[in-house]
Amino acid sequence: MNRFSQPDRHPMQWLTANEQSSDLIMAAHRLLALEKHLKKCLPATxxxxVAVTAYEDNTLTLLIYHAAPAAKLRQMTSTLCQAMLRGGWNIKKIEIRMGTEPKFAHQETMERQARPLDADDLSHFEALQTQLEPGRLSDAIQALIxxxxxx
Incomplete structure (x- = not known):
């Protein structure tokens, strides 16, 4: 019986069944743990x-998509190396690579939560407009009405 004939096995059991995929899972877990610790050391924005893409020979490779945050990250590399060392990661050097498209390009868009203005709403806008001096705000409210x- 081979490993493909057991459909009720969990995918993680299948991936850890041989040495090659087991090494892949271990490397992925290590990169995820590194990224989690790194993100604790960085400002939230x-x-x-930032995404961790590699960790080899005590060198951490990060991927970022915009120049301004990349410049800030380059300024912080020595501080980050020290913070990672305190966290148990032996990182001597951080390389920063620029990506070509945003990592979060497929974010869900929020559904528009608008409702049409009813007569009561419009009467409030009319009352507000009568209290305003002539100008751009008054013109904008008039156009809205x-x-x-x-x-």
Whole structure:
């Protein structure tokens, strides 16, 4: 009986069944652990934009997609190496690679939560507009009322 004839086996059991895929799983877990610790050492906005791609010969390779955060990350490399060393990772050097497309390009878009303005809403805007001095805000509110008023 081979390993493919057991459909009820969990995929992780199948992946750890031979040495090659077992090594792959171990490397992936190591990179994920490295990335998790690295992101704890970074400011939140920068942590969202960084991915760990390799760790070989005490060199950590990071992937980032935009130049400005990459420049900030380059300024922090020595501090990050020290922080990673304190966390138990023997990292002597950090390389930063630029990616070609954003990692988060496929984010879910939020559904628009708008409702049409009813007569009560429009009356409030009309009251607000009468209290305003003539200007751009007053003109914008007038245009809003005109656009939403049923003909």
């Amino acid at each position: 920068l942590a969202q934009q 005109k656009r939403h008023r049923p003909d």
